């Protein structure tokens with residue numbers, strides 16, 4: 460496995476680059492915007508293709524690198540389903556698996572620091588964001604923080620992991636890099652409480668100053684969505700209502716870019732083909748399945764995904780490959796559902812290519 464713990468000295472943020480092999484897919488957890496060039500340089504040096512960028516929660520102390528990484532690499536941006544961010548490409552929920560080639564993270568919903576805080580567990584380690592820090596815990600006094608919920612997330616979820624599980628936090632202000640669950644249970648001063656009420660009182664008495672960047676970072680981080688209007692202005696977008704109107708027409712084929720788990724959870728548009736986003740470029744380039752389908756049948760490709768981000772990037776790739784009639788469903792399946800578009804029920808997705 461390739462594993463890099465990267466540090467932003469201004470906000471004391473740790474970001475994590477993960478991949479299973481040189482030449483393979485990579486993901487990054489909690490990237491910082493000022494370090495995006497460094498991440499991309501490192502990915503090039505290690506011969507990695509960045510395919511997912513994940514934030515553990517909406518950050519208040521730095522601006523996320525999610526949007527910049529998506530714009531520069533067309534990677535999929537991921538946050539938890541509870542996040543108030545305007546648009547990410549994919550939202551995950553407790554119990555979901557977050558996967559790339561050779562890497563499989565279990566999603567744990569661990570609210571308390573914020574109400575959109577998630578942790579991500581691999582076989583031998585857990586990325587705890589700001590829920591559990593080394594000899595500390597994330598503050599709970601803003602962004603819908605809740606000390607009671609955090610106690611439950613830490614004692615009810617994270618401390619139930621095996622003692623030897625490595626703890627990789629979202630920040631450290633003292634220079635520590637890694638701990639273990641057992642070590643934190645024994646040595647973390649915030650966890651030496653006898654009850655949830657004692658923990659709540661301890662957290663309420665911290666009286667910390669607000670982060671310096673908070674007034675800038677929170678609004679910026681809530682607007683990381685891709686500007687889908689640019690795609691619409693080029694005539695490459697259908698609104699959900701327009702897409703409902705063309706459903707079933709013989710000259711249009713709908714292409715679902717989401718992952719299998721998303722299809723099973725949220726349902727699919729009837730009659731659509733499944734071409735997962737990571738295989739899209741291969742499929743739309745010369746000799747690829749979708750390229751051949753569009754050219755031999757003259758059908759218009761109508762891409763869709765969860766919220767319209769992956770499909771907006773897909774339509775750009777298809778247009779670049781010369782498929783000039785291709786378009787996407789603006790706002791994705793969320794907009795389709797809001798418009799009352801028909802769905803195949805969750806759990807029974809349509810056929811795959």
Ligand SMILES: [Fe+2]
Pocket residue numbers: 516517518519520572589597
């Ligand atoms: Fe935070």
